[in-house]
Amino acid sequence: MEVAAQDPALNAIIGGIVLVVFGSLAYGIYASFGPGKKELRDTIDEHARMHELGIAHGHSPKDKHNPARSLF
Numbered sequence: 352m353e354v355a356a357q358d359p360a361l362n363a364i365i366g367g368i369v370l371v372v373f374g375s376l377a378y379g380i381y382a383s384f385g386p387g388k389k390e391l392r393d394t395i396d397e398h399a400r401m402h403e404l405g406i407a408h409g410h411s412p413k414d415k416h417n418p419a420r421s422l423f
Contacts, residue, residue: 382388401407 382391398407
């Protein structure tokens with residue numbers, strides 16, 4: 352039976368990556384469901400409401416500040 356040689360530097364790198372991934376996951380759960388959730392905004396919902404009101408992207412035909420319109 353062969354014994355696989357284990358490199359301690361490789362174990363440290365893999366351990367660091369695992370620690371960063373699980374730390375980020377834990378922080379995301381805390382930010383979403385913990386006491387900080389009251390400060391979060393749903394920007395997609397706000398943008399959808401602006402579309403319903405017709406004020407989202409300056410859809411007026413006389414929009415002179417849109418550089419894409421001045422190209423043609």
